[in-house]
Amino acid sequence: MATLLTGSWQFWAVLAAVFAALTAIFAKVGVADINSDLATLIRTLVVLLALAALVWGTGKMQNLSTISPRTWLFLVLSGLATGASWLCYFRAMQLGDASRVAPVDKLSVVFVAVIAVTVLGEQLSPLAWVGVGLIGSGAVLLALAP
Structure with missing residues (x-):
């Protein structure tokens, strides 16, 4: 049953929604006394370190030279879009109510x-x-x- 559940996109999508909700609440509290851009940098460093530990810890690291240029391009574009989204999101959280910012997001x-x-x-x-x-x-x- 557990494998059936964790093998479904619905399971992971619901978890993503739960973590996104927590992100909104934690972000609102976290940007109260700090510049939103600096808050985004700190968040990004935490994500980087956590994901690096996860990839290495689970043995999923692969030789980066095996990744195609097309894949690199779209992952870089995705990363830039994520960064822009996070910068805007944290600024919106600093200025507005979490209960209004998150739905617009x-x-x-x-x-x-x-x-x-x-x-x-x-x-x-x-x-x-x-x-x-x-x-x-x-x-x-x-x-x-x-």
């Missing part, structure tokens, strides 16, 4: 759906589009609510 779900369909050629069912619309509407309502 989740508009990324809407953006991913649109880009996945238009650029990657993925297909979404009409029901999935309703879900995307509800996520977008909910984020906007939470952001605009008094």
